[in-house]
Amino acid sequence: MKVLITGGAGFIGSTVASACMDAGIIPVILDDLSTGREAFTRGRLFYRGDIADASLLDQIAADHPDLSFAIHCAAKVVVPDSVIDPLGYYDTNVAKTIELLRGLQRNGIGKVIFSSSASVYDAEDGGAVTEEGPIQPASPYARTKAMVEQILADSAGAGDLRAIALRYFNPIGADPQSRSGLPQRDPSHVLGLLISAHRHGGTFTITGTDWPTRDGSGLRDFIHVWDLARAHVQAVRRFDLVTEKAAFRAVNVGGGTGTTIRELVAAFERVTGASVDVRIGPRRAGDVAGAYADVQRAADLLGWRAELTIDEGIRDSLAWAESFDSASGH
Incomplete structure (x- = not known):
């Protein structure tokens, strides 16, 4: 089995790629290396370019006709930067995702796992949140994640695709085998x-x-990035089960x-x-x-808990x- 991983040279995407490889799933990485590291792609199928590049997406699909999944990790992710540059964030995270989804649909890749964020929630009281909790993103970055979730839900409702949105909480750590980690020397988290x-x-x-x-x-809610990567593997393995009754499902992935x-x-x-x-x-x-x-849905649907x-x-x-x-x- 092969999966396309956008942003697969970044912190989370590269760790997800490693977890996929360990599970016998072949990752095909698409990354423009604006923040990712080419070193994280060594020994892996890698295409350097933009997720909105239609011809590149067509080329990847032609090279790998057995691709059926896309794990979409590519995004701008720094909350303060999104406040300063909202248009840049909406362009990269929303507009380019629409072009990516068009390319996937055009090439018959109809299973999408989206890297969403717990920042979509109303998080004013420091309490637990379930997937049914109020959606009230407090920054342009968080709003881009909520918007893409809505786009996926609407597209799923139209029969264009099926999707799982994994709502990440706060990833820390690195690949325990030191294959990858944060690509910046002095990260801002x-x-x-x-x-x-x-x-x-x-x-x-x-x-x-x-x-x-x-x-x-x-x-x-701090979660080890390796636990987060394992959740993606489970989402691939159980995708049909998770989307059997609803073509779009959101799942919390936290500690x-x-x-x-x-x-x-x-x-x-x-x-x-x-x-x-x-x-x-x-x-x-x-x-x-x-x-x-609240991670009960992840336990029930994915058979996953943080370890x-x-x-x-x-x-x-x-x-x-x-x-x-x-x-x-x-």
Whole structure:
């Protein structure tokens, strides 16, 4: 079996590709390398280009007539950047996805697994959310994910395709075999900022301490990226079962527990044995209190639950950061 993975040279897409390979599924990677790393595609079927390039999509389909699935991971993903550049985010994440879906439909690839986000939810109270929870995205990035979900739902209703939207919570860690990880040396997500502060002797800023959570800091559901990748494999394996009664289904993919930013700092200090210089800052534009996943649907439909701990995610993130610098000669 072959699957097309858009964004397959990025953090999540490359890990999904590794999990597919380990499960006997052959990934075909499409990535423009705007943020991904070509090194993550070595030994894999790889096409460099844009997901909206109709001729390239036709070429991939012609080269691989046995393609039946697309796992769509390609997107811009930085919330503050989406506030600054909303048009860029709507263009990349929504308009180009429409062109991708047209290309898939034209070539008879009718099974889509979409990398969505828990940011689509109303996450004002730091509580658990189910897939039926209110959809209230708080940033342009989150709105792009909600829009694509709606496009998939409408297309599924028209009989154009079947789709599963995996609503990611907060991926951390790296491939446990160190085949890939975050492609940026200093990533902007919360654990990346913690690692940068730890390694470079800087400070870590908690953005807001007046959120409605147990300690006032934002709450996140951190999930190891390898657990997330395994969920994609299960979505491929059980696709027909999941979409049997509804041609579009959304499924939460998270750890199922909430961790506040203060608690993440404590876990980081526990893993590293070193203290972090923590400062308190204001809320960022587009931020919310956060939420954690109710993962019962993933257990029921995908036969999946997260298995790796937050401490393991921190350790694998640190190991990847060290190997990244070694490979880069720093």
